[in-house]
Amino acid sequence: MLSELILSEMHQLADKGMPLHRQLYEAMRRAILEGKLHAGDKLPSSRELTQDLDLSRNTVVAAVNQLVTEGYLVSRVGSGTYVNDQTRPITRLRPARAHTHTGLSNRGVAVSTQFTSAQLEVQPFTPGVADFSAFPVSLWQRLQNKHWRMTYPDMLDYSYGGGHTPLRRAVADYLRVSRSVPVEVEQVIITNGTQQSLDLCAHMLADYGDTVWMEDPAYWGAVKAFTAAGLKLHAVAVDPQGMAPSAVDEKHPPRLIYTTPSHQYPTGAVMSLARRQQLLALGQQHNAWILEDDYDSEFRFSGPPLSSLAGLDTDSRVLYLGSFSKVLYPGLKLGYLVVPKSLAAAFKQAHYDLNRPGQLPLQAALAEFIELGHFAAALRKARQSYAQRRKCLLDALQPVLGDRASISGAEQGLHLCLQLPTEVDDEALARRIGQAGMVVRPLSAYCLQRQDAKGLVIGYGYATLGDIAHWGPVLARLVSNAIEGL
Numbered sequence: 128m129l130s131e132l133i134l135s136e137m138h139q140l141a142d143k144g145m146p147l148h149r150q151l152y153e154a155m156r157r158a159i160l161e162g163k164l165h166a167g168d169k170l171p172s173s174r175e176l177t178q179d180l181d182l183s184r185n186t187v188v189a190a191v192n193q194l195v196t197e198g199y200l201v202s203r204v205g206s207g208t209y210v211n212d213q214t215r216p217i218t219r220l221r222p223a224r225a226h227t228h229t230g231l232s233n234r235g236v237a238v239s240t241q242f243t244s245a246q247l248e249v250q251p252f253t254p255g256v257a258d259f260s261a262f263p264v265s266l267w268q269r270l271q272n273k274h275w276r277m278t279y280p281d282m283l284d285y286s287y288g289g290g291h292t293p294l295r296r297a298v299a300d301y302l303r304v305s306r307s308v309p310v311e312v313e314q315v316i317i318t319n320g321t322q323q324s325l326d327l328c329a330h331m332l333a334d335y336g337d338t339v340w341m342e343d344p345a346y347w348g349a350v351k352a353f354t355a356a357g358l359k360l361h362a363v364a365v366d367p368q369g370m371a372p373s374a375v376d377e378k379h380p381p382r383l384i385y386t387t388p389s390h391q392y393p394t395g396a397v398m399s400l401a402r403r404q405q406l407l408a409l410g411q412q413h414n415a416w417i418l419e420d421d422y423d424s425e426f427r428f429s430g431p432p433l434s435s436l437a438g439l440d441t442d443s444r445v446l447y448l449g450s451f452s453k454v455l456y457p458g459l460k461l462g463y464l465v466v467p468k469s470l471a472a473a474f475k476q477a478h479y480d481l482n483r484p485g486q487l488p489l490q491a492a493l494a495e496f497i498e499l500g501h502f503a504a505a506l507r508k509a510r511q512s513y514a515q516r517r518k519c520l521l522d523a524l525q526p527v528l529g530d531r532a533s534i535s536g537a538e539q540g541l542h543l544c545l546q547l548p549t550e551v552d553d554e555a556l557a558r559r560i561g562q563a564g565m566v567v568r569p570l571s572a573y574c575l576q577r578q579d580a581k582g583l584v585i586g587y588g589y590a591t592l593g594d595i596a597h598w599g600p601v602l603a604r605l606v607s608n609a610i611e612g613l
Contacts, residue, residue: 129164129170129171129179130171130176130179130180132158132163133151133154133155133158133180134154134180136153136154136155136157136158137150137151137154137180140153140154145561146561146562146564146565146566147182147183147186147561147562147564148185148186148187148189148190148193148564149190151180151182151186151187151190152189152190152193152194155190155191155194155199156194156199159194159199159210164210165210166210166211166212166213167209167210167212168209168210169207169208169209170191170200170207170208170209170210172207173187173188173191176191183564185564186564191208195208198211198213199211234354234355234357237354238351238354238355252565252566252567252585252586252587252590252598252602253566253567253586253589254393254541254542254567254568254584254585254586258509258512258513258588258589258591259455259456259457261508261509261512262455262456262505263501263505266496266501267492267496270492270495270496271488271489271492273492273495274488274491274492274495275488282487282488282491283487283488284485284487285479285483285484285485286317286479286484286485286486286487286490287475287479288475289313289315289316289317289471289474289475289478290315290316290317290463290484290490291317291487291490291491291494292312293491293494293495293498294317294490294491294493294494294497295312295315295316295317295463296312296494297494297497297498298315298317298449298463299311299312299314299315301497301502302435302447302449302465305424305425306421306424306434306435306437306438306447307434307435307438308435308437308438308447308465309437309438310437310447310465311468313468313471314465314466314467314468314471315463315464315465316463316464316465316466316471316474316475316478317461317462317463317484317490318461318462318463318464318478318482318484319460319461319462319482319484319486320450320452320460320461320462321348321420321422321448321449321450321462322348322351322352323462323482324448324462324463324464325348325349325352325353325385325418325420325448326352326355326356327464327474327477327478327481327482328383328416328418328446328448328464329352329353329355329356329358329383330356330477330481331470331473331474331477332382332383332416332446333356333358333382333383334382335356335357335358336357336358336359337358337359337382337383338358338359338360338361338379338380338381338382338383339353339358339359339360339361339381339382339383339384339385340361340363340370340372340376340379340381340383340384340385340415341353341360341361341362341363341385341575342362342363342365342369342370342385342386342387342391342392343362343363343364343365343574343575343576343577343580344365344393344394344570344571344573344574344575344577344580345362345573345574345575346387346392346393346420346422346573347573349385349420350575353383353385358382358383360575361376361379361381362574362575362576362577363376364577365391365394365396366396367396367535368396368397368398368399368401368402369386369388369391369396369397369398369399369402369403370386370388370391370398370402370406371402372405372406372409377409377413380413380415381413381415382415382416383415383416383417383418384406384409384410384415384416384417384418385418385420386398386406386417386418386419386420386436387419387420387421387422388402388403388406388419388435388436389421389423389424389433389435389539390422390423390424390536390538390539390540391536392420392422393536393542393544393568393570393573393584394535394536394544394546394570394580395535395536395537395538395539395540395542395543395544396535396536397433397538397539398436403436403439404439406436407436407439407440407442407444407445410442410444410445411442411444415444416444416445416446417436417440417444417445417446418445418446418448419435419436419437419445419446419447419448420448421435421447421448421449422448422449422450422453423453423539423540423541424449424539425453425454425506425509425510426453426509426510426513426539426540426541427538427539428510428513428514428517428537428538428539429538433539435447437465443467443468443469444467445467446464446465446466446467446470447464447465448462448463448464448465449462449463449465450462450463451493453541453588454502454505454506454509455502455505459489459493461486461489461490461493513541513587513588515592516587516588516590516591516592516595517537517543517587519587519592519595519596519599520543520585520587520590520595520599521534521537521543522599523595523596523599523600523602523603524545524599524602524603524606525603526603526607527545527603527606527607527610531547531548531610532545532546532547532548532606532610533545533546534546541586541587541588542584542585542586542587542588543584543585543587544570544582544583544584544585545582545583545585545606546570546581546582547570547581547582547583547606547609547610548581548610548613549578549579549581550581550613551581551582551609551610551613552609553569553570553571553581553582553583554569554571554572556569556583556605556606556609557569557572557583559605559609560583560602560605563601563605564598565598565601565602567583567584567585567586567602568583568584569581569582569583569584570582570583570584583606585602
């Protein structure tokens with residue numbers, strides 16, 4: 128019976144810390160690849176699977192939809208869901224050797240095994256994910272269609288000047304006003320997101336084996352980018368005032384300093400003015416470049432807006448990174464990099480040679496979207512929505528707060544950090560929460576060297592008010608049980 132087969136497979140995956148929908152997805156995928164489910168087999172309805180497996184319908188639908196997206200299953204309107212006719216079982220000629228990574232370079236092994244995001248699927252409380260369901264799709268389609276109709280041949284070519292000039296101008300205008308970044312159009316480079324910006328900085332400003340100072344805990348995406356570039360990571364502890372370089376750290380002179388000063392990821396700490404000035408002085412002292420990732424500066428819910436680190440820079444040492452993904456939608460894959468004037472020409476040339484950037488009609492549509500005020504309107508709407516979700520989550524977590532648990536980073540962004548006692552096994556707690564149908568990340572999973580940072584990174588960007596009202600008390604209860612059990 129199919130349900131018995133799936134439950135057997137899920138039982139083998141339960142100890143690996145996967146959330147339920149991921150267990151179900153993996154169990155069904157394995158059954159297809161191993162020939163236990165055959166091409167053309169029809170699956171029971173989601174309602175039947177829900178009853179047979181004793182799972183929530185959301186869990187079943189999430190797993191089935193992922194398998195349809197990846198081509199393992201096909202959904203036929205009015206008929207049902209079937210195993211794809213093109214799917215063939217995998218035949219193993221010899222026993223698989225686990226974790227050998229045959230053929231990968233040392234960097235390849237590190238990139239594919241360290242700080243992986245395999246469990247960051249979109250579920251209630253997944254950190255780092257925005258709600259793009261309210262994006263004005265019809266309006267966006269009209270703008271794109273308009274620019275496709277009027278596109279000249281050169282708009283179909285690669286982008287050789289750092290991006291579409293009207294978009295670069297719109298970005299420069301926005302950053303000068305909202306983030307106090309002293310920027311001219313020539314300094315703006317349009318990239319396909321923060322990861323490409325980081326990769327470009329790593330290759331243009333550092334050589335293989337150079338040292339990059341990283342916040343600890345650290346943003347996993349930056350860890351990946353610098354590891355792939357062959358840089359040596361040096362962990363600098365984060366405290367409530369942000370990145371906290373010490374005399375010990377200075378014994379490892381940096382070539383690059385990567386920081387998220389406005390809302391440290393993942394702790395949410397806001398870098399103090401004194402610490403910002405210290406970092407700029409250290410950059411000058413060591414002739415190091417500072418990479419300021421301002422990934423969610425648009426969403427600040429209490430207190431005055433924070434000026435950027437770049438706005439304090441008088442030595443042309445800070446490179447500023449931003450993205451449109453949080454306000455608009457992740458699949459847009461457009462970000463921006465602001466470089467000192469002395470680097471602009473070299474960066475544009477390298478960006479063209481290494482990445483062959485394009486998407487000019489898309490950039491043109493985004494430029495008009497900003498110029499007509501739609502970006503500002505989307506941002507206002509998003510701020511209001513996220514502020515409500517934030518408050519709802521804070522209210523739900525209130526019962527667990529006290530001497531042994533506290534919240535950091537709730538003033539800004541799309542996530543908060545629930546700081547827990549060092550005795551808590553936050554990885555085990557995150558697994559228990561996953562088994563209950565939610566996805567959070569243990570704070571310790573972001574650490575490079577620290578052993579004392581324990582907690583949960585909880586996102587509210589993609590969780591609806593209804594989800595938070597339902598799942599928030601469940602989350603709070605599980606956390607309370609963990610604390611009381613110490």
